[in-house]
Amino acid sequence: MTGAGEQRGTRQEVRDARRIVVKVGSSSLTTAGGGLDADRVDALVDVLARTLREQNTVNAANPANTAAKEIVLVSSGAIAAGLAPLGLDRRPRDLARQQAAASVGQGLLVARYTASFARYGRRVGQVLLTTDDTSRRAHYRNARRTLDQLLAMGAVPVVNENDTVATDEIRFGDNDRLAALVAHLVRADLLILLSDVDGLYDGDPSTPGTSRIAEVHGPQDLEGITIGSAGRAGVGTGGMVTKVEAARIAAAAGIPVVLTSASQADAALRGRATGTLFHRTGRRSADRLLWLAHASAPCGALVLDDGAVKAVVEGTGSLLPAGIASVVGEFSAGDPVELRDTTGHAVARGLVAFDAGEIPQLLGRSTRELARELGPEYEREVVHRDDLVVLRR
Numbered sequence: 001m002t003g004a005g006e007q008r009g010t011r012q013e014v015r016d017a018r019r020i021v022v023k024v025g026s027s028s029l030t031t032a033g034g035g036l037d038a039d040r041v042d043a044l045v046d047v048l049a050r051t052l053r054e055q056n057t058v059n060a061a062n063p064a065n066t067a068a069k070e071i072v073l074v075s076s077g078a079i080a081a082g083l084a085p086l087g088l089d090r091r092p093r094d095l096a097r098q099q100a101a102a103s104v105g106q107g108l109l110v111a112r113y114t115a116s117f118a119r120y121g122r123r124v125g126q127v128l129l130t131t132d133d134t135s136r137r138a139h140y141r142n143a144r145r146t147l148d149q150l151l152a153m154g155a156v157p158v159v160n161e162n163d164t165v166a167t168d169e170i171r172f173g174d175n176d177r178l179a180a181l182v183a184h185l186v187r188a189d190l191l192i193l194l195s196d197v198d199g200l201y202d203g204d205p206s207t208p209g210t211s212r213i214a215e216v217h218g219p220q221d222l223e224g225i226t227i228g229s230a231g232r233a234g235v236g237t238g239g240m241v242t243k244v245e246a247a248r249i250a251a252a253a254g255i256p257v258v259l260t261s262a263s264q265a266d267a268a269l270r271g272r273a274t275g276t277l278f279h280r281t282g283r284r285s286a287d288r289l290l291w292l293a294h295a296s297a298p299c300g301a302l303v304l305d306d307g308a309v310k311a312v313v314e315g316t317g318s319l320l321p322a323g324i325a326s327v328v329g330e331f332s333a334g335d336p337v338e339l340r341d342t343t344g345h346a347v348a349r350g351l352v353a354f355d356a357g358e359i360p361q362l363l364g365r366s367t368r369e370l371a372r373e374l375g376p377e378y379e380r381e382v383v384h385r386d387d388l389v390v391l392r393r
């Protein structure tokens, strides 16, 4: 951990980042009363549009323009923006009214971004994602293709969770984690999380004596720090906990993260020593698997015997019917499921190749035997190695 006063110079990897995901929280886009604050939206768009313009006109005629920047904006604020128009004075507790507010607010939010970016001659493209888009192969590819295409056409994708169709079970719930997963999806070089606080503090920032942490090199730097889960009453969702979790996911996937306030967005994009920089802790991982580990809500579970747990955890093989002791829940082929040991501890997640109802007849039996009895289509893995991600203990 490095104290704020110990920072040196600019952050080269931040300055050099070409493809950047910027996430902005509700608290940075709304007025104290909870409505959308057009001035704050415009101020953010000014920074983003100028960054794109400055960097991309330098060398626009040169196809090898290595300075060109691309920005994907993950914006919260739909629920907050929908409160006042529906006569609500705070974020409702129940999902149905949150969804109604999001439905009204998302339109207003995107209309505001559209008008604001238009001042710079830029188009925006709305992209609403659900957890299915992050775990199912076809959805995942589609989402990535659309985002890539928008960027290639010079538009700014404005991403949010598809709140109106998400149920409690399948919600991301917080856009911090969604932003980390989007950064991974688009193979971003940098994730910037903008909030109403200018970084991670070593305690509740409203408590005198706490100070900002300038750099985080890994989980060891977070030990002993009080990280609050409540944001500004009635507006944000996860407080600092979800931001630190998002930073951890992105950093582990090889993407550095800057966490700072919306008013520091320009400095952050220029690589100045603002906010908290989370250094990458891992390398870029095989594409879809990160999503499987962090985003998918498992539809059920398979309980494995000790040998199968070992094979899965040590990465030596796919999950075969012979290693499955029991099936939990209802799911269809292609759904994400949890793989548990016999004590109920989740060891991995995977995309299952059979419906839940088909599996009991396969339990404990060899694929060869099954193929002989039930047909050649049963000589296959229940979860293929390529569709499986081991969870960290």
Ligand SMILES: Nc1ncnc2c1ncn2[C@@H]1O[C@H](COP(=O)(O)OP(=O)(O)O)[C@@H](O)[C@H]1O
Residues within 6 Å of the ligand: 024, 025, 026, 027, 028, 194, 195, 196, 197, 199, 200, 201, 202, 203, 204, 205, 226, 227, 228, 229, 230, 231, 232, 235, 236, 237, 238, 239, 240
């Ligand atoms: N250790 C900490 N460092 C910084 N902020 C913290 C910390 N613990 C709790 N917080 C609170 O988290 C809030 C940000 O979360 P939230 O309101 O959910 O933001 P957003 O709407 O931007 O997603 C800050 O305003 C701050 O009060």
Ligand SMILES: N[C@@H](CCC(=O)OP(=O)(O)O)C(=O)O
Residues within 6 Å of the ligand: 024, 025, 026, 027, 075, 076, 077, 078, 079, 080, 102, 160, 161, 163, 173, 174, 175, 176, 231, 235, 236, 237, 238, 239
């Ligand atoms: N999808 C929700 C945002 C949920 C969320 O994470 O909000 P925040 O904590 O302000 O980033 C909305 O647009 O209101």
